[in-house]
Amino acid sequence: MITVSVDAMGGDHGPSVVIPGAAISLSRHPGMRFLLFGKKDEIEAALAGHPKLREASTIVHCDVAVKMDDKPSQALRNGRWKSSMWKAIEAVKSGEADVCVSAGNTGALMAMSRFCLRTMADIERPAIAAIWPTLRGESIVLDVGATIGANALQLVDFSVMGAAMARALIEVERPTVGLLNVGVEEIKGQEEVKEAGRLLREADLDGLDYHGFVEGDDLGRGTVDVVVTEGFSGNIALKTAEGTARQIGEYLRAAMSRTLMARLGYVLARGAFRRLSDRMDPRKVNGGVFLGLNGIVVKSHGGTDDEGFAAAVDMAHDMVRNGLVDKIHHDIHLFHDGPGRGGPEEDGEDARPKAAQ
Amino acid sequence: MITVSVDAMGGDHGPSVVIPGAAISLSRHPGMRFLLFGKKDEIEAALAGHPKLREASTIVHCDVAVKMDDKPSQALRNGRWKSSMWKAIEAVKSGEADVCVSAGNTGALMAMSRFCLRTMADIERPAIAAIWPTLRGESIVLDVGATIGANALQLVDFSVMGAAMARALIEVERPTVGLLNVGVEEIKGQEEVKEAGRLLREADLDGLDYHGFVEGDDLGRGTVDVVVTEGFSGNIALKTAEGTARQIGEYLRAAMSRTLMARLGYVLARGAFRRLSDRMDPRKVNGGVFLGLNGIVVKSHGGTDDEGFAAAVDMAHDMVRNGLVDKIHHDIHLFHDGPGRGGPEEDGEDARPKAAQ
Numbered sequence: 001m002i003t004v005s006v007d008a009m010g011g012d013h014g015p016s017v018v019i020p021g022a023a024i025s026l027s028r029h030p031g032m033r034f035l036l037f038g039k040k041d042e043i044e045a046a047l048a049g050h051p052k053l054r055e056a057s058t059i060v061h062c063d064v065a066v067k068m069d070d071k072p073s074q075a076l077r078n079g080r081w082k083s084s085m086w087k088a089i090e091a092v093k094s095g096e097a098d099v100c101v102s103a104g105n106t107g108a109l110m111a112m113s114r115f116c117l118r119t120m121a122d123i124e125r126p127a128i129a130a131i132w133p134t135l136r137g138e139s140i141v142l143d144v145g146a147t148i149g150a151n152a153l154q155l156v157d158f159s160v161m162g163a164a165m166a167r168a169l170i171e172v173e174r175p176t177v178g179l180l181n182v183g184v185e186e187i188k189g190q191e192e193v194k195e196a197g198r199l200l201r202e203a204d205l206d207g208l209d210y211h212g213f214v215e216g217d218d219l220g221r222g223t224v225d226v227v228v229t230e231g232f233s234g235n236i237a238l239k240t241a242e243g244t245a246r247q248i249g250e251y252l253r254a255a256m257s258r259t260l261m262a263r264l265g266y267v268l269a270r271g272a273f274r275r276l277s278d279r280m281d282p283r284k285v286n287g288g289v290f291l292g293l294n295g296i297v298v299k300s301h302g303g304t305d306d307e308g309f310a311a312a313v314d315m316a317h318d319m320v321r322n323g324l325v326d327k328i329h330h331d332i333h334l335f336h337d338g339p340g341r342g343g344p345e346e347d348g349e350d351a352r353p354k355a356a357q
Numbered sequence: 358m359i360t361v362s363v364d365a366m367g368g369d370h371g372p373s374v375v376i377p378g379a380a381i382s383l384s385r386h387p388g389m390r391f392l393l394f395g396k397k398d399e400i401e402a403a404l405a406g407h408p409k410l411r412e413a414s415t416i417v418h419c420d421v422a423v424k425m426d427d428k429p430s431q432a433l434r435n436g437r438w439k440s441s442m443w444k445a446i447e448a449v450k451s452g453e454a455d456v457c458v459s460a461g462n463t464g465a466l467m468a469m470s471r472f473c474l475r476t477m478a479d480i481e482r483p484a485i486a487a488i489w490p491t492l493r494g495e496s497i498v499l500d501v502g503a504t505i506g507a508n509a510l511q512l513v514d515f516s517v518m519g520a521a522m523a524r525a526l527i528e529v530e531r532p533t534v535g536l537l538n539v540g541v542e543e544i545k546g547q548e549e550v551k552e553a554g555r556l557l558r559e560a561d562l563d564g565l566d567y568h569g570f571v572e573g574d575d576l577g578r579g580t581v582d583v584v585v586t587e588g589f590s591g592n593i594a595l596k597t598a599e600g601t602a603r604q605i606g607e608y609l610r611a612a613m614s615r616t617l618m619a620r621l622g623y624v625l626a627r628g629a630f631r632r633l634s635d636r637m638d639p640r641k642v643n644g645g646v647f648l649g650l651n652g653i654v655v656k657s658h659g660g661t662d663d664e665g666f667a668a669a670v671d672m673a674h675d676m677v678r679n680g681l682v683d684k685i686h687h688d689i690h691l692f693h694d695g696p697g698r699g700g701p702e703e704d705g706e707d708a709r710p711k712a713a714q
Contacts (some may be wrong), residue, residue, distance in 0.1 A: 135604055145539055148547055182502055182592040190505055190589060216596025220604035232547060233590045235539040237597045239573025244601040247492055247577035251636050252609075255629040262629035269622025272612040277607050 002098050002320045003032055004313060008038035008046075009065035009084040011039035011302045011309070012104025015039075018103065019046035021300075023053040027319050028310075029283050037062050043055025044281035049052035062087050066108045068302055075108030076115065085109060089116045101287075103300040103309060110146055110290060117293040120329065122336040125150065126292035127158050127231070128299070129165055130238055131285040131315070134222025140166050140175075140220065141227045144288060145235035151196035154352035155179065155228055159200060160331045161291040168322035169315065172225055174207070178214035180229035182235070189213065196228075207331045223289040249277075287312035289319070296324060297317040358388055359455050361670060362448035365395035365403075366422035366441040367554030368460025368659045372396075375460065377402035378657075380410040385667075386674050390446050394419050394441040411585045419444050422463045425659055433472065442466060446473045449652035456673040458644075460657040460666060467503055467647060477686065479693040482507065484515050484588070485656070486522055487595055488642040488672070491579025497523050497532075497590060498576065498584045501645060509552035512536065512585055515556060517688045518648040519583035520565035521547070525679035526672065527588035527702035531564070532582035535571035537590060546570065553585075558582025564688045580624040606634075644669035646676070 006022055008015045017040060024277050026032055033056055040061040047054045051321040062085040066075045079086055085104050089099040089112055102109050110126070119126055127143035139141035142162050143150070150158065159177045166175035179197055181189040193213070216237060216287045219227060229237070256266045266273065278284070286308040292296040296319055363379055365372045366554045372395060383389055390413050393400050397418040421440040423432045436443055442461050446469055448454035459466050467483070476483055484500035499519050500507065507515065516534045523532035536554055538546040550570070557567040568581045573594060576584060586594070613623045623630065636639070643665040647654040653676055657669035 031528065135607055150538070180593060185454070185595070216593040216598075217600030217603070219597055220600035229593075233537055233593045235657060236537060236573040236586075236590045237593050239540070240576055240594045240597045241573075241601045243574030244598045245578035246574070248602060248605050250492055251633050255633040255636075256626060258629060258632070262626040265622040265624070265626025265629070267622070269613060269619040272615060272619035272622065276608050276612040279612075305441055313532070 001033060002317055003033040003035060003096065004316055005035040005037065005097035005100045006083045006313075007088040007100070007102035007104055008036045008043050009062070009104070010109075011300065011304065012068060015042045015046040017304065017306050017309055018055065018094055019043065020306035021304075022057075022313055023050040024306060024310035025030045025313035025317065026053050028314060029156060031303040032056060035088070035097050037087040037091075038065065039063070060087060060274070060302060065274055066104050068105045070105060070108050072111035075105070076111055079108070080112070080115070086112050086116065088232070089113055089295075089355075090263040091296060092297070097295045098320040099298065099318050101300060101312050102307075103296045103302050103304060103312070105302065106145070106288070106299055109297065109299055112294055113290050113297045117295045117297070119292055120294055120332060122155055122332050123161075123292040125154050125157075126290055127161065128288045129162055129291050130288050131169070132227070132241075133221055133279065134220055136222030138170060138285065139219070139222055139225055139227060140169070141229075141234060141238065142291065143229065143231040143234050144238045145231045146290070147231045148230065150192065150230035152192045152199055155192060155196035155230070156199050156203070156335065157292065157332065158228045159196070159208060159210070159226065160205065160335055161328050162228055163205075164327040164331050165291060165319070165324060166225045166291065167207070168319050168324040170225060171322075174209045175225035176216065177197055177226040177228060178211045178224035179210045180233060181213035181215065185213045192230075203335060205271055205331070205335060207280045207334075216289055276343060282339075284311060289315070291328065296320070296327075359386070359674055360390040360392060360453065360458045362392040362394065362445040362454035363670075364442045364445040364457070364459035364461055365393045365400050366461070367466075368420075368657065368661065369425060371422075372399045372403040372662050373660065374666055376410065377663035378661075379670055380407040381663060381667035382670035382674065383410050385411055387670060389413060391415070391672060392417060392445070392454050394444040394448075395422065396420070396441075398618065411423060417444060423461050424678065425462050427462060427465050429464040429468035432462070433468055436465070437469070443469050443473065445471055446652075446654060449654070450474055455515070455677040456653045458655045458657060458666075458669050458673050460659050460661060462659065462668070463502070463645070463656055466654065466656055467469065469648055470647050470654045474652045474654070476649055477651055477690050478690060480514055480518075480649040482511050483647055484518060484554055486519055486646045486648050488526075488644065489576055489598075490636065490642055490684075491577055491582070493579030495583060495642065496576070496579055496582055498586075498591060498595065499527070499648065500547065500586065500588040501590045501595045502593050503647070505587065505589045507549065507587035509549045509556055512549060512587070513556050513560070513692065514649065514689065515585045516553070516565060516567070517562065517692055518685050519585055520562075521684040521688050522648060522676070522681060522688070523582045524564070525681040525684055526592060527582060527584055528679075531566045533568045534565045534583040534585060535568045535575065535581035537584055537586035537594070538570035538572065540572045540698060549587075560692060562688070562692060564691075585598050630668035641668060644672045646672070648685065651682075653677070
């Protein structure tokens with residue numbers, strides 16, 4: 001049985017979106033249990049129309065809710081030990097829940113998750129992984145903004161974690177992994193990216209198939225299952241793609257409403273447009289996943305609706321069912337300390353696994 | 358009179374695209390002159406159908422052509438002093454031409470341009486500026502891949518150069534400038550970006566209006582006239598946007614051809630679709646501009662057609678007509694050494710102009 005802890009106060013709309021969202025996901029996974037953290041009366045009111053969810057849930061009252069514009073330090077100062085966000089994360093630490101979902105603000109959620117769950121042994125930095133819709137299906141892209149900058153070993157850790165997530169979520173056996181880079185010959189890439197490429201090639205890990213460098217336009221193409229980069233460029237790539245999709249949507253709307261013929265064409269092609277917006281719908285792949293902590297936290301978009309929140313809960317459910325945390329533990333351990341495959345030497349920058357022939 | 362030097366052998370198709378492209382641009386700017394560098398017989402053959410261009414052109418025969426997959430070091434070794442690319446750049450240095458246009462490979466073109474033209478006094482690094490179509494019109498984004506990484510002062514130089522280009526090209530009087538950053542509170546950005554923001558705010562330059570940080574989705578929105586970032590994330594943003602546009606185009610084509618009703622709708626809305634693809638057409642804004650050198654070099658997409666190459670020549674023409682190089686010289690000088698506004702102090706990392714009250 002899978003138990004999901006939910007920060008019911010998170011997001012722009014709190015329980016009025018979170019509760020119906022959880023109910024939708026429950027209808028798809030009838031065995032799930034929920035721990036709902038937040039203001040009891042608001043949660044009760046939202047549960048009124050969802051008797052099945054009410055039956056599957058335990059409400060834990062919390063007076064404090066982290067605000068969407070709280071800075072991480074403020075959130076920690078005011079909300080640690082007692083806010084709905086903190087309590088929902090803590091339930092994963094204590095083992096009461098298998099995974100936590102929140103639509104609260106990213107910075108606060110990451111700060112609290114790090115503080116409460118701590119990073120896994122051997123992992124220096126957590127990462128936020130996003131599901132990226134591509135022409136071939138879906139890819140995983142990380143880090144999209146947990147931290148800025150990453151050294152070569154951290155990029156390799158991201159690769160291992162992203163590949164484990166791909167195995168858990170997209171269900172590919174040996175996911176292909178690419179390092180995001182720029183395409184200008186000879187100035188090709190930051191040193192860390194080059195070094196990470198060398199490490200991945202030499203390590204020849206069982207859990208992933210290292211493809212090489214990829215560029216920005218490989219993201220939408222779906223060239224690889226997992227795209228790895230540090231949080232600054234990852235965040236910029238993610239937001240640039242979102243912005244471009246919105247921009248083209250605007251162009252399309254403007255073009256379609258300009259003439260009578262275009263409007264008539266739009267009416268006839270309505271079904272096709274609906275399929276198009278389905279594929280461009282960010283709600284369908286809603287949820288950034290925090291990887292590298294002792295427990296999984298799923299971040300839903302703050303402004304999402306019930307369908308979007310349900311997608312985030314679905315994703316949380318699938319990752320638990322497919323044993324994501326164990327997969328990461330196992331692979332990271334193998335990479336860093338594994339027998340038969342030398343761990344990185346203890347000399348800092350040059351640390352790298354011995355070549356596995 | 359404006360003279361444009363053209364590397365006629367550059368690009369995937371050489372003179373067969375470059376010459377008709379130049380002819381289209383000449384028809385829009387009848388006063389222009391051309392210096393055409395490359396294989397004489399091939400250029401002559403391509404000129405056959407373009408008597409007006411032939412009249413406005415001088416052909417300079419070059420035996421050597423830089424290949425599209427030459428590495429910058431190979432290009433320099435094999436093509437310096439003698440290739441069509443080198444000669445076209447050199448014509449700007451000698452003053453025979455006002456601006457150079459090439460569809461040759463970016464790495465080689467940048468390496469030769471740096472070697473031949475050298476960076477301007479006070480400028481440490483050149484940048485490649487791209488024109489970015491936005492919901493509000495067009496913005497300038499730099500650096501999209503000349504170099505990787507940039508310190509705070511270099512980012513300020515990029516800002517000054519980008520703003521000068523905006524004044525020359527988009528013809529806004531005091532362009533707004535934003536620094537590309539990530540939106541997670543408190544881990545907000547690389548130190549260099551924060552420092553550049555402080556420098557820009559304190560310098561309060563005449564030639565630009567510093568807006569603050571912008572994020573990836575502000576690119577398509579057109580929040581500011583000039584978006585500044587270092588070459589790694591700039592290149593990734595550019596390619597991610599191109600990839601996303603292509604991806605949505607594919608979705609749209611697939612959706613529109615799926616059912617009879619959708620196909621019929623497509624036929625009726627044809628005009629609207631044509632307007633849409635016009636706005637998404639990368640040829641319309643073809644041309645990266647190398648800034649920060651003693652002369653302007655315009656890089657056209659290698660795979661472009663004659664319309665795309667014409668757009669690059671148009672852009673080159675407009676920048677010369679509007680005195681871009683002088684504008685940059687003037688503004689960079691003002692920022693670094695200008696009277697009434699203290700130049701940066703000579704102490705490296707902390708260098709910054711004195712606050713201008």
